[in-house]
Amino acid sequence: MQELIATTNNILDSYVYKNFYKFNFNITKIEKYFISLSNH
Known part of the structure; x- marks a missing residue:
């Protein structure tokens, strides 16, 4: 039983x-997207 739980x-x-x-990867992509938008 213990092995099954582990x-x-x-x-x-x-x-x-x-x-x-x-x-996290998707959040990073979204952040980069917004940063690039705000830089224009």
């Missing part, structure tokens, strides 16, 4: 981490 936590951690990374 495995589930690892899967969730990597899933959340990957999506958080993607989310």
Whole structure:
């Protein structure tokens, strides 16, 4: 049972981490877009 919980936590951690990374990447792109707009 303990191994199952540990495995589930690892899967969730990597899933959340990957999506958080993607989310951060998108935020960065949006920020750069707005910065380039305000520079014009």
